[in-house]
Amino acid sequence: MNIPYPVLLKRTEDPAKWLPIVTSVAAVVAAFVVSGIILWVTGANPFTVYSYFYRASFGSWGAFSDVIVKATPLLLIGLGCSLAFRMRLWNIGAEGQFFIGAFMASAVVMVPLVNLDTTPRWAIVSLMGLLGMLGGALYAFIPGILKAKLNINEIIITLMLNYIAVLWNNYWIFGKWSEAGFQMTKTFPKSAWLPRLADYAKDVPAFSGLTLHAGILFGLIASIIVYIIVYRSKWGYKITLIGDNPRAARYAGINIATNTILVFMVSGALAGLAGMTEVSGVVHRLQERISNSYGFSGVIVAWLAKLNPFAVIVVSILFGALLVASREIQPSGISFLIQGITLFLVISSDVLLKYEIKWVRPTQQETAQ
Amino acid sequence: MNWIEIFRSGISTGTVLLIAAIGEILTERSGIQNLGVEGMMLVGAMAGFKIALNTGNVWLGLLAAIAAGGLLSLAHALVTIHFQADQTVSGLSLTFLGTGLALVLGDGLTGMTSPVVPKASIPLLSQIPYLGEVAFADHNLLVYFGYLLVPLTWYYINKTRQGLHLRAVGENPAAADTLGVNIYRTRYLYTFIGGCFAGLAGAAISVASAPGWYSNLTVNGQGWIAVALVIFAHWNPWRAAMGGYLFGVLRRFSLDLQGPRLLFGLANPFFFNTNLVFFLQMAPYLLTIIALIWGSSAARRKRIGSPAALGTPYQRGERGL
Numbered sequence: 001m002n003i004p005y006p007v008l009l010k011r012t013e014d015p016a017k018w019l020p021i022v023t024s025v026a027a028v029v030a031a032f033v034v035s036g037i038i039l040w041v042t043g044a045n046p047f048t049v050y051s052y053f054y055r056a057s058f059g060s061w062g063a064f065s066d067v068i069v070k071a072t073p074l075l076l077i078g079l080g081c082s083l084a085f086r087m088r089l090w091n092i093g094a095e096g097q098f099f100i101g102a103f104m105a106s107a108v109v110m111v112p113l114v115n116l117d118t119t120p121r122w123a124i125v126s127l128m129g130l131l132g133m134l135g136g137a138l139y140a141f142i143p144g145i146l147k148a149k150l151n152i153n154e155i156i157i158t159l160m161l162n163y164i165a166v167l168w169n170n171y172w173i174f175g176k177w178s179e180a181g182f183q184m185t186k187t188f189p190k191s192a193w194l195p196r197l198a199d200y201a202k203d204v205p206a207f208s209g210l211t212l213h214a215g216i217l218f219g220l221i222a223s224i225i226v227y228i229i230v231y232r233s234k235w236g237y238k239i240t241l242i243g244d245n246p247r248a249a250r251y252a253g254i255n256i257a258t259n260t261i262l263v264f265m266v267s268g269a270l271a272g273l274a275g276m277t278e279v280s281g282v283v284h285r286l287q288e289r290i291s292n293s294y295g296f297s298g299v300i301v302a303w304l305a306k307l308n309p310f311a312v313i314v315v316s317i318l319f320g321a322l323l324v325a326s327r328e329i330q331p332s333g334i335s336f337l338i339q340g341i342t343l344f345l346v347i348s349s350d351v352l353l354k355y356e357i358k359w360v361r362p363t364q365q366e367t368a369q
Numbered sequence: 370m371n372w373i374e375i376f377r378s379g380i381s382t383g384t385v386l387l388i389a390a391i392g393e394i395l396t397e398r399s400g401i402q403n404l405g406v407e408g409m410m411l412v413g414a415m416a417g418f419k420i421a422l423n424t425g426n427v428w429l430g431l432l433a434a435i436a437a438g439g440l441l442s443l444a445h446a447l448v449t450i451h452f453q454a455d456q457t458v459s460g461l462s463l464t465f466l467g468t469g470l471a472l473v474l475g476d477g478l479t480g481m482t483s484p485v486v487p488k489a490s491i492p493l494l495s496q497i498p499y500l501g502e503v504a505f506a507d508h509n510l511l512v513y514f515g516y517l518l519v520p521l522t523w524y525y526i527n528k529t530r531q532g533l534h535l536r537a538v539g540e541n542p543a544a545a546d547t548l549g550v551n552i553y554r555t556r557y558l559y560t561f562i563g564g565c566f567a568g569l570a571g572a573a574i575s576v577a578s579a580p581g582w583y584s585n586l587t588v589n590g591q592g593w594i595a596v597a598l599v600i601f602a603h604w605n606p607w608r609a610a611m612g613g614y615l616f617g618v619l620r621r622f623s624l625d626l627q628g629p630r631l632l633f634g635l636a637n638p639f640f641f642n643t644n645l646v647f648f649l650q651m652a653p654y655l656l657t658i659i660a661l662i663w664g665s666s667a668a669r670r671k672r673i674g675s676p677a678a679l680g681t682p683y684q685r686g687e688r689g690l
Contacts, residue, residue, distance in 0.1 A: 042473060090457050152665050155404060155457065156597040160654040163590055167647045175644035296465070303458060333472020340408075340466030344444060347459055351452040 020306055023349035028304070028318070031342035038337065049334075057321035065197065065212040069282060070292070071320030073098065073274035075219035077298030078316050079226045080270030082307040086230065087243040087263050093143060093158025094271040095295025096165035097136035101272025102279045103169055104135030106286040109188045110177050121191045128192065129218070129276050136272020137265040139165065144264030148257035154264075162295065166288075173286055184287035194281035215277030219313075222270060226309040239263060271295065292323050293336075300343045370625050376503040379618030381578045384515040385570050387613035389595035391522050392566025394604050396442075398526060399559035400539040400678040403445050404460025406567045407592025408467020409438040411585060413571025415475040418582045422483035430483065431572050438568020439561050441467055446560040450553055453682035464592070468585055478582040486510050486577040509577040511569075515610070522606040535559060539676035542683040552683050567592065590654070597657045601664035603673045616656060623652035 036046030057067050077094040084091040105128040107113060113131075114124060143157040170183075177185040194213045201208035230236040242249040242256055250256060278290050301319055305311035319339070326335035389406055396403050403409075416437035421430025445463050448454045486509040495506040526532040537545035538555045546552055575587055594616070602608035626632065627639040627646050639645050668674065 038470075038473065042476075090461075092461065146662065150662060150665050152661050153597075153600055156593060156600070156661060157658055159590070159593045160597070160657050163654045164651045167651050171644055171647040174647070175642075299461060300465070333469045333476070335469075336465055337469025337473055340462055340464075340469045343458070343462035344448065344466060347454040347462060348448050348452050350454055354453070 019353055023352050024304060024306065024346060027345035027349045028342055030345050031338055034341050034345075035334070035338045039334070053321070053325035056325040056327075061206075062209055062211075063324065065210040066324050067317060067320045068216055069211050069213065069320070070323045071316040072213075072215040072219050072277055072281070073291075073294040074298055074301050074316035074319050074323075075216070075313060076222060076270045076274035076277070077294055078301035078305065078312040079219070079222050079309055080267035081298050081302035082305065082309060082312055083226055083230070083239070083270075084263055084267040085243075085302055086307050087239045087259065088246075089147065089260060089263055089267075090155045091140065091143070091158055091264060091267045092155050092299060093140065093161050093268070093295070094274075094298050095291060095293070096158065096162035097139045097268040097271035098275040098278075098291055098295050099162075099165040099169050100139040101132035101136040101275030102286060102290055103165075103172065103275075104131040104272065105129070105276035105279050106172075106177070106185060106188075107131065109192045110172075110185055110286070116189050116191055119191070121193075121195075124192050125194055125280060128280050129273060132272045132276025133269040134272070136275065137269040139272070140264045140268020141261065144261035147264070148260040169286065170288060173288060177286065179285075185285045188280070188284045192280060193284055194277060196281065211282070213277070213281035215281040218273060218277060219316075222273070223309040223313055230309065271298070297323070297339060300339050303343060304346050370629060373499070373502055375621045375625055376618055377508070378621045379616075380504060380614055381508060381512060381617070382620065383614035383617030384512045385573045385578055385591060385613075386595050386598055386616060387515045387610050388511070388518065388573055389567050389570035389592060390598040390602065390609040390613060391518055391606055392563040392570070393596060393599045394602070394606060394609060395522070395526075395535070395559045395566070396563030397599060397679055398535050398539045398604060398676055399556045400542060400676055400681065400683070401446070401449060401556050401560050401563075402456045402460065402680050403442060403463070403560060403563055404457060404596060405442070405445055405463025405467060405592075406570075406595050407588060407590070408464035408471075409441050409564050409567035410467075410571035410574075410588045410592040410595075411471040412441050412467045413438040413568030414575035414587045415471040415478070415571070415582065416568065417572025418481075418483050418575040418580075419475065419478060421485075421576050422478070422481055425484060427484040427486055427576055430576050431486070431569065434568040434572030435565045436568070438571065439565040441470075442560050442564020442567070443557075445564075446557045449682065450556050450560070453684070456680050472584055475582055475584065479584065481582065483576060483580065485580045486573075489513075511573045511577050519606045519610040526606070536676075539678055542678050546683075546685065556683075567595075570595070594653065594657050597661055600675075601660045603664070603668055604676065612660065616653070616660075619656055620653045623649045 032050065036050070039046045039049055055063075057063055077098065080097075081091060081094060108124065108128045108131060109116065114127065116124065139161065140158075142161060143154040146152040146157055147154045173183050173185060179186045194215055196213040197207040197210040228236075230240070238249065238254050238259060241252070242254060242259060246256060274294065275290070279286055283290055297319055301312060301315045305315045322335050322338060389410060393403065393406055413434035417430040417434030419430075420433035421427045424430070441463065444466070445456075445459050448459045449456045488507050488509050490507055491505040491513070494504075495501040497505070524532075526535060534545065534550045534555060537548070538550060538552055542552045545555075570591075571588060574591070575582055579587075581587075598609055598612045598616070601612050626637070626649055627643070629637055630640050631637060632639075639649060
């Protein structure tokens with residue numbers, strides 16, 4: 001590489017195993033330092049802000065339970081993104097797929113599709129989950145087929161679909177499903193709620209007030225499934241091959257178009273499920289603000305986790321904490337700022353994985369030339 | 370419905386898209402795709418508004434916007450050109466970074482009123498019936514800047530030596546390198562210029578076409594629409610201008626649809642059911658999708674493609690394209 005410093009970058013094929021973890025952690029630490037400097041410039045005391053961050057997210061069991069609640073949609077969306085990114089499909093539309101998933105899950109209650117009084121809770125919640133996944137998958141089918149058949153940039157399509165999904169939801173919550181003119185549906189009956197820890201407070205007093213709901217189980221199961229798909233299945237091998245070397249994949253007879261659509265739909269289904277867990281497990285109604293930009297943060301989560309399904313769990317908890325802490329922090333852009341800087345530093349640090357850095361004396365360099 | 374007003378407003382909002390798209394065309398022609406336009410525009414909108422407000426001078430505001438967009442784009446340039454990071458991910462991070470920066474630094478600006486870019490009419494041209502009123506009368510000066518920008522950029526890209534180098538770097542960097550064109554410097558330069566234009570486009574909103582700072586709603590997806598416009602325009606400034614203005618007009622038209630009681634002699638559904646307005650608000654995004662589908666099939670028919678080296682990092686001595 002043509003760099004005018006006394007360093008020599010040598011391409012390396014196999015970086016040390018521990019290096020990706022070290023660079024990711026270093027990137028996060030560096031992001032906090034850089035954001036701290038920006039906070040300091042804008043007049044806030046970064047140490048106060050960060051200690052507040054810590055207390056607000058890990059200070060008590062209640063706070064930690066909130067962190068896991070925020071981490072749940074991030075985990076599901078991050079997993080979906082990690083699968084799509086592995087194939088170099090840039091699904092930035094998780095936000096929209098999340099909203100459509102939430103819409104479909106709400107339809108079970110609002111239409112209603114089943115008798116809410118007689119149908120058992122597990123059946124209602126399962127149906128909501130299935131429809132949520134279906135909604136997300138169908139919504140992701142649009143960019144999938146456009147990419148597969150017409151080779152249209154999926155980033156733009158998924159982004160535009162995000163805006164459309166939000167407006168679509170608004171149509172329902174401002175109109176047909178509005179409760180007494182408010183911009184939200186009525187509260188769902190208990191039979192459509194995902195069970196939460198607080199429900200068992202009678203038996204286990206320590207659970208009282210804890211908002212943690214069963215959605216996190218979906219996330220954990222999904223991460224195991226995605227792990228098996230990616231590392232243990234033939235399909236996962238195909239996905240990775242298409243991502244790394246589409247030409248070789250084509251010669252090997254892999255149908256890229258079909259896999260593009262399938263991966264998009266699986267990715268969308270996970271985002272749709274995230275939407276369902278939010279309406280059924282957290283807000284218990286459909287309303288305008290159900291997402292904390294989860295769809296976009298999921299992109300960062302997937303990348304920071306280097307697309308590893310188990311690492312996604314850890315990173316989504318970290319980002320969940322960031323979201324919980326930033327709820328009350330002003331100005332509201334700080335969590336965006338930290339996320340953006342983190343992502344930037346992570347992708348910059350990837351150069352350390354691709355190259356070995358050697359310091360060379362200028363004289364050596366001259367003789368090399 | 371006031372057609373003159375619809376076209377006038379279309380040109381004014383189209384100018385924003387045009388400036389951002391021209392910047393991105395220059396960047397992409399050098400082989401670098403910068404998806405961070407939305408973030409750079411937000412930072413530009415914030416910087417332009419804040420500086421215009423604090424100094425009372427709108428020109429300083431525009432300069433600040435240009436500088437802010439350009440500086441932010443250098444992060445993308447460094448990461449993608451020297452560190453060879455994935456351009457898609459880097460562009461996305463730039464959007465996050467820009468949004469965060471703009472929200473943090475723009476805290477407390479909502480509701481303020483800053484000086485705005487002055488308006489002017491072009492003598493003689495503004496006297497032309499209809500066209501004069503639509504295109505040459507009482508527009509902010511950036512609109513006229515947009516008119517000049519299109520032919521100038523086209524001439525620069527297609528008729529000058531620098532433009533030739535730019536295209537060579539984007540189409541076949543290895544060949545350009547052997548001819549002595551500095552690939553790295555060229556790419557840095559045009560990524561920076563693209564950022565400057567994006568910053569200016571942001572300010573074209575906040576201190577010109579729709580004055581004010583409304584946090585991230587100030588830009589509200591127009592950066593992404595500009596990126597889509599570049600693809601739709603096949604990297605050609607003339608088509609970008611056409612698309613930008615058309616887009617502005619259609620957008621304003623769809624919003625004006627809710628006004629009249631009667632539409633083509635029938636009861637206007639958007640007037641009587643205000644919730645249907647959400648479907649009208651989908652129009653710009655649906656239009657973008659349709660334009661992309663249309664643009665891609667036209668490109669395939671005419672065999673026009675993106676710059677051949679778009680998105681691929683260049684490294685001396687490695688097998689190129």
